[in-house]
Amino acid sequence: EDKVVQSPLSLVVHEGDTVTLNCSYEVTNFRSLLWYKQEKKAPTFLFMLTSSGIEKKSGRLSSILDKKELFSILNITATQTGDSAVYLCAVSSGNTGKLIFGQGTTLQVKP
């Protein structure tokens, strides 16, 4: 059975800290891995990763994929209170367009 597992499930840090969120997967017919941010409403897209070892970066956020070890990490540097959210990892599998989501990591950034 396909599955995506995120860790930790929750995390509390202080502003300025750097955090690393983990996502491991066991999925047949992998196509890509996506990261979303959810702030009490609809998930918003952060990154899509398809190739191993190529870092995607947007401001203080970056992500990388390891297709050999079947995991991805999402790094957030110099965290701000606005980074507080649930971060979702999803894997696109097969040719039906389905996304398989992990449980999410709840990040709280304290002032």
Place this chain on the structure above:
Amino acid sequence: EAQVTQNPRYLITVTGKKLTVTCSQNMNHEYMSWYRQDPGLGLRQIYYSMNVEVTDKGDVPEGYKVSRKEKRNFPLILESPSPNQTSLYFCASRKGLAESYNEQFFGPGTRLTVL
């Protein structure tokens, strides 16, 4: 503004009373899908539609129906809702099935409570 809209945003109903949650997108996307989000389980796909008149079951289709009569709309129908369908529902769309179109755009969500 490019967006996915859902209505209603909040709904409290009773067991067995048929309801429909509407979903519409204005991006001319071929692919649309419905997810439910439950604590500890993440988002799970209910149904998807690759294009007009083509729909198929996702991982948790029991108790739900969908239709895709036109490209922009993809309503979710609960013929006889039960309390285990209490959840947060998201409609999503993507341009197509090509790998470069893997980003899905989500609607604002519908919080459904079935008493």
